[in-house]
Amino acid sequence: xxxxxxxxxxxxxxxxxxxxxxxxxxxxxxxxxxxxxxxxxxxxxxxxxxxxxxxxxxxxxxxxxxxxxxxxxxxxxxxxxxxxxxxxxxxxxxxxxxxxxxxxxxxxxxxxxxxxxxxxxxxxxxxxxxxxxxxxxxxxxxxxxxxxxxxxxxxxxxxxxxxxxxxxxxxxxxxxxxxxxxxxxxxxxxxxxxxxxxxxxxxxxxxxxxxxxxxxxxxxxxxxxxxxxxxxxxxxxxxxxxxxxxxxxxxxxxxxxxxxxxxxxxxxxxxxxxxxxxxxxxxxxxxxxxxxxxxxxxxxxxxxxxxx
Ligand code: UD1
Numbered sequence: 211x212x213x214x215x216x217x218x219x220x221x222x223x224x225x226x227x228x229x230x231x232x233x234x235x236x237x238x239x240x241x242x243x244x245x246x247x248x249x250x251x252x253x254x255x256x257x258x259x260x261x262x263x264x265x266x267x268x269x270x271x272x273x274x275x276x277x278x279x280x281x282x283x284x285x286x287x288x289x290x291x292x293x294x295x296x297x298x299x300x301x302x303x304x305x306x307x308x309x310x311x312x313x314x315x316x317x318x319x320x321x322x323x324x325x326x327x328x329x330x331x332x333x334x335x336x337x338x339x340x341x342x343x344x345x346x347x348x349x350x351x352x353x354x355x356x357x358x359x360x361x362x363x364x365x366x367x368x369x370x371x372x373x374x375x376x377x378x379x380x381x382x383x384x385x386x387x388x389x390x391x392x393x394x395x396x397x398x399x400x401x402x403x404x405x406x407x408x409x410x411x412x413x414x415x416x417x418x419x420x421x422x423x424x425x426x427x428x429x430x431x432x433x434x435x436x437x438x439x440x441x442x443x444x445x446x447x448x449x450x451x452x453x454x455x456x457x458x459x460x461x462x463x464x465x466x467x468x469x470x471x472x473x474x475x476x477x478x479x480x481x482x483x484x485x486x487x488x489x490x491x492x493x494x495x496x497x498x499x500x501x502x503x504x505x506x507x508x509x510x511x512x513x514x515x516x517x518x
Contacts, residue, residue: 218286220247385426425510
């Protein structure tokens with residue numbers, strides 16, 4: 211039975227990993243500073259997992275958390291482009307220094323493999339589509355810089371210290387337990403929450419901005435594959451997405467259809483730091499990790515809306 215550490219465990223993606231790994235019989239240590247995560251996301255599991263309240267920037271807490279662990283899934287972050295624009299320095303600590311601290315703790319503890327929640331924000335506004343991992347990163351927002359710099363630290367720790375690392379570049383992940391409550395929340399969670407209550411959402415820009423919206427079940431699968439993949443996967447960066455893009459107008463229409471919503475969105479100017487289009491080439495993840503899209507955008511949306 212493997213022993214795993216999940217950072218950001220009380221958050222959206224982290225909690226999905228905790229649930230899946232616990233169901234698989236792994237010994238799960240969940241780590242979160244509860245700044246944005248919520249223990250309710252781990253409800254029903256508290257007697258089956260170990261929970262540590264701690265910060266990824268804290269050397270002692272991260273060293274203790276990594277002790278005796280085989281695999282680390284590092285999900286903790288402030289996952290917001292506009293927040294990083296509003297506070298570049300405040301977000302750098304959790305997003306970049308926290309990654310370095312986790313890598314240091316993991317290699318000191320002799321962890322076998324370190325899997326990281328990287329971001330498609332790395333590609334920035336390079337107009338070439340779909341995005342391939344061999345493109346030169348062109349990060350725009352401070353958030354994107356923090357995620358790309360984290361990937362570079364991963365690759366450094368793989369080469370210099372021999373720590374096996376896998377960076378998964380997530381493309382706009384959505385699903386249950388995503389917090390819809392703030393202006394910084396992911397756009398689908400925000401739309402669904404507002405429209406379910408009969409309110410019209412806001413679209414920044416003309417609505418033709420597009421994203422490769424990816425249901426969280428695909429991300430969980432990718433993480434499980436990342437620790438099982440052969441050593442040649444180590445040191446690599448992999449797009450985790452569906453390979454299809456959906457515009458904000460199309461997403462709005464799809465949610466309207468399922469909810470029977472008849473309002474129209476409010477259009478406001480584009481947000482600073484936003485990128486225009488994003489869609490992934492997922493062939494590297496397919497070839498090296500054995501990744502397959504298990505839940506499409508439409509299926510994911512229905513899964514999420516059925517719960518509301
Ligand atoms: C998202 C993730 C980020 C991840 C990245 C990967 C969130 C909060 N952010 O960033 O962690 O690394 O994908 O590509 O999940 N929008 C609206 N109305 C709203 C909210 C947003 O029109 O009410 C627009 C935004 O201006 C943007 C698009 O929707 O054009 C997507 O925004 P958002 O969901 O915040 O995601 P990203 O910025 O792409």
